[in-house]
Amino acid sequence: MLGGLQTIVARDLRLSMRRRGDVLNHLVFFVIVVTLFPLGVGAEPNLLRAMAPGIVWVAALLAAMLSLQRMFASDYADGSLEQMLISAHPLGVIVVGKFIAHWLVSGLPVTLLAPLVGVQFDLSQQALAVLTVSLLVGTPVLSLIGGVGAALTLGVRGGGVLLALLVLPLFVPVLIFGAGGVSEAQAGMSAAPHLSLLGAFLAMSCVVAPWATCAALRIAYD
Amino acid sequence: MATEGYRLDSETSGSWLLKLAAPQAFFPVAGRMIPWFAVLAVLFALPGLYLSFFVAPTDFQQGEAYRVIFLHVPAAWMSMFLYLVMAFWAALGLILNTRLSGMMASAVAPTGAMFTFLALWSGALWGKPTWGTWWVWDARLTSELILLFLYFGFIALTNAIDDPRRADRAGAVLAIVGVVNIPIIYFSVKWWNTLHQGASVSLTRAPSMATTMLVGMLLMSLAAWMYSIAVALWRVRSIILERERDAQWVRELRGVQ
Amino acid sequence: MNWGSFGNFTHMGGYAFYVWGSYLMALACIAGELALLARRARLAERRA
Numbered sequence: 001m002l003g004g005l006q007t008i009v010a011r012d013l014r015l016s017m018r019r020r021g022d023v024l025n026h027l028v029f030f031v032i033v034v035t036l037f038p039l040g041v042g043a044e045p046n047l048l049r050a051m052a053p054g055i056v057w058v059a060a061l062l063a064a065m066l067s068l069q070r071m072f073a074s075d076y077a078d079g080s081l082e083q084m085l086i087s088a089h090p091l092g093v094i095v096v097g098k099f100i101a102h103w104l105v106s107g108l109p110v111t112l113l114a115p116l117v118g119v120q121f122d123l124s125q126q127a128l129a130v131l132t133v134s135l136l137v138g139t140p141v142l143s144l145i146g147g148v149g150a151a152l153t154l155g156v157r158g159g160g161v162l163l164a165l166l167v168l169p170l171f172v173p174v175l176i177f178g179a180g181g182v183s184e185a186q187a188g189m190s191a192a193p194h195l196s197l198l199g200a201f202l203a204m205s206c207v208v209a210p211w212a213t214c215a216a217l218r219i220a221y222d
Numbered sequence: 223m224a225t226e227g228y229r230l231d232s233e234t235s236g237s238w239l240l241k242l243a244a245p246q247a248f249f250p251v252a253g254r255m256i257p258w259f260a261v262l263a264v265l266f267a268l269p270g271l272y273l274s275f276f277v278a279p280t281d282f283q284q285g286e287a288y289r290v291i292f293l294h295v296p297a298a299w300m301s302m303f304l305y306l307v308m309a310f311w312a313a314l315g316l317i318l319n320t321r322l323s324g325m326m327a328s329a330v331a332p333t334g335a336m337f338t339f340l341a342l343w344s345g346a347l348w349g350k351p352t353w354g355t356w357w358v359w360d361a362r363l364t365s366e367l368i369l370l371f372l373y374f375g376f377i378a379l380t381n382a383i384d385d386p387r388r389a390d391r392a393g394a395v396l397a398i399v400g401v402v403n404i405p406i407i408y409f410s411v412k413w414w415n416t417l418h419q420g421a422s423v424s425l426t427r428a429p430s431m432a433t434t435m436l437v438g439m440l441l442m443s444l445a446a447w448m449y450s451i452a453v454a455l456w457r458v459r460s461i462i463l464e465r466e467r468d469a470q471w472v473r474e475l476r477g478v479q
Numbered sequence: 480m481n482w483g484s485f486g487n488f489t490h491m492g493g494y495a496f497y498v499w500g501s502y503l504m505a506l507a508c509i510a511g512e513l514a515l516l517a518r519r520a521r522l523a524e525r526r527a
Contacts, residue, residue: 148399152392156382165378169371170403173410212399219391276480286492290501336508344501351497456516463523
């Protein structure tokens with residue numbers, strides 16, 4: 001089973017690397033969106049510091065939205081997804097592999113970039129650390145729940161925007177506790193409860209998302 | 223997939239309940255039920271409105287503005303109840319693979335969205351005179367707004383997929399994921415709200431719950447429930463006709479051969 | 480609850496806009512939903 005997982009992750013990563021432009025574009029989008037907010041609300045440092053957690057998190061959500069279609073779209077288009085459905089490997093393993101590969105090229109780079117963009121908002125070291133950890137725990141949830149949405153909207157017209165419409169409301173708890181934790185850290189208090197809750201969401205998504213995604217993929221091919 | 227002449231075993235054999243699972247059998251039954259529920263809705267609404275406007279006294283703090291709760295609370299209750307109903311039918315359709323269940327879920331969704339909108343609208347109109355602003359980031363109002371988005375998502379997804387069977391089943395997965403998320407979303411928003419708002423008062427704390435007010439809200443809720451059933455039955459009849467348009471019985475109904 | 484006059488009733492103690500704004504919107508939504516449904520039913524029964 002682990003071998004199959006490795007294969008899928010390696011394959012998807014290789015495919016992503018061939019289209020490096022796509023991956024980089026989403027990261028650049030993330031950085032640009034974060035930069036737009038100070039330009040829109042003014043450079044008042046206290047205001048920016050207060051808004052920073054929310055802004056970075058929302059930008060991370062939006063960047064994740066953009067990249068989610070990629071999870072299944074090209075495999076659906078060229079027929080390899082159908083092959084995966086009838087292959088000897090359990091679909092759950094394949095799906096988890098795709099989640100991991102997606103996170104590695106979208107959520108993880110965003111997490112690594114976060115301290116850099118956080119500097120734009122004059123965040124303290126403490127806050128930057130919590131921001132990074134919260135994104136580290138929270139972005140996989142985006143890949144998981146987003147994967148369900150991507151599977152549900154396979155080949156459906158209006159796909160990208162429809163996917164965002166479906167999935168963004170479901171991200172609200174992650175946003176609330178992710179950004180909330182950083183705000184707590186800024187106030188000098190412990191962000192541990194928030195991060196624990198994010199961990200709980202991650203655990204729950206790990207259980208629900210693979211099932212829902214497999215169900216959605218089978219529905220798409222019925 | 224062509225559905226002409228195709229019937230599932232569960233739809234032709236077994237008890238009368240299972241027989242009703244066939245759209246063709248349910249169509250006339252639904253038609254006969256609609257007037258009853260419509261009448262019930264009116265029968266509950268009339269005393270409900272009478273209580274709301276002519277029996278319930280003026281509130282000491284909020285004046286006459288509080289009368290909005292006789293609309294706001296029932297609408298909010300229905301918005302949540304209908305989502306559960308929708309998810310129930312959707313899940314049933316996934317498990318039993320009956321066509322009618324998926325149709326019922328789609329029939330309920332628009333009415334649920336409407337009540338969610340009314341809850342938000344009336345909530346805003348209640349908030350303005352009592353709290354001074356049109357929109358308050360009250361935990362329940364914010365969760366209602368997200369619930370509206372969840373309804374929109376379900377409606378958008380089922381409308382975007384052309385194949386009705388796929389649409390029903392994709393919608394079902396979405397509805398189930400949504401139902402699981404709703405308590406989590408509510409809990410998150412409530413936590414977020416208490417932290418950020420500071421003020422301990424909430425929009426839903428109605429002025430001292432006199433019996434009259436409770437009865438009034440209950441009657442209006444029952445009226446809304448009966449209305450929802452009548453409307454859902456009416457809508458499902460149209461859905462049945464639309465989906466089964468190639469079936470012989472529909473052709474005969476329309477007098478087209 | 481004695482309103483005294485119809486004028487008092489419509490005035491709603493100064494909150495007419497909020498109270499009637501809510502109930503009239505509800506009426507509009509219900510009327511709209513019923514009208515749309517009637518139209519949908521008519522089309523469904525007619526279209527071959």
